[in-house]
Amino acid sequence: MQPSIELIESVGCKPRKPTSTKAAQRYFDDMGIASVKPLARFYETCNGGKVKRLGCRFYPLSEAVFTWSAFDFTMDLRFLPFFVSENNESDPVVVGIDGPIRGLVFQMCHDNNSRILAPNIPAFLRSLKSQDDDIYFAIEDNSFVYPKNALTKAEETTFAKLMARTHENQYHDSEASRITELALSMVNDSQLVDLLDPLPREDRNSQFYLKRRLDAIGSKKAKALAKKVSPALK
Numbered sequence: 455m456q457p458s459i460e461l462i463e464s465v466g467c468k469p470r471k472p473t474s475t476k477a478a479q480r481y482f483d484d485m486g487i488a489s490v491k492p493l494a495r496f497y498e499t500c501n502g503g504k505v506k507r508l509g510c511r512f513y514p515l516s517e518a519v520f521t522w523s524a525f526d527f528t529m530d531l532r533f534l535p536f537f538v539s540e541n542n543e544s545d546p547v548v549v550g551i552d553g554p555i556r557g558l559v560f561q562m563c564h565d566n567n568s569r570i571l572a573p574n575i576p577a578f579l580r581s582l583k584s585q586d587d588d589i590y591f592a593i594e595d596n597s598f599v600y601p602k603n604a605l606t607k608a609e610e611t612t613f614a615k616l617m618a619r620t621h622e623n624q625y626h627d628s629e630a631s632r633i634t635e636l637a638l639s640m641v642n643d644s645q646l647v648d649l650l651d652p653l654p655r656e657d658r659n660s661q662f663y664l665k666r667r668l669d670a671i672g673s674k675k676a677k678a679l680a681k682k683v684s685p686a687l688k
Contacts, residue, residue: 457576462500465582466507469500473515481519492557492575493534493549505582508591510539513546521546531555531619531633533562539593547571547578547593554615560636561593568632569639571598573609601642610649613637617653634664643671650679
């Protein structure tokens with residue numbers, strides 16, 4: 455799904471001149487990845503631009519790739535910086551490049567509270583369009599598409615795949631915790647327990663965030679499930 459220039463402009467963005475398909479592919483080649491269609495289509499429509507009414511901007515592709523290369527934290531699931539509040543440049547909005555996060559739009563935070571914002575770039579743009587004008591706009595303090603009360607079947611599959619990655623993760627526990635955060639950010643408490651219950655025990659890895667969330671829900675079913683959570687990764 456390609457975002458139209460009209461949709462991009464509707465969020466208040468002053469778009470930069472588009473990137474050519476060949477130029478975009480060179481950047482992706484430099485990253486060692488195949489063309490990422492959602493990102494390629496965005497940059498073929500506009501090469502980033504400022505959203506003055508929110509004090510935010512979409513990264514030009516060259517800056518996005520440079521920022522990606524300079525990150526001091528990673529996951530085994532790759533992503534590319536896409537959008538950022540100029541009041542908080544350290545926690546950008548990114549787009550997933552591969553695995554179950556491919557095409558998803560989420561905020562990657564250095565500390566805690568990374569969360570998925572939208573299932574794709576057009577959905578993120580539509581959600582951004584609805585935000586009130588605020589030159590000190592804080593991404594982390596505002597609502598987007600997620601969390602939802604009820605996920606679609608495709609979204610449930612994404613949730614399950616993310617939870618499965620928490621014990622497959624090749625890095626240390628904090629990286630598995632970040633993936634857990636992303637999965638949990640998709641859904642409200644009303645559906646979370648039902649989504650977790652059928653998962654294999656190892657896919658309910660105890661990242662601190664999962665146990666804390668279940669304890670906070672407080673229902674009998676949530677408490678019972680919290681007791682079955684696997685030990686944290688070492």
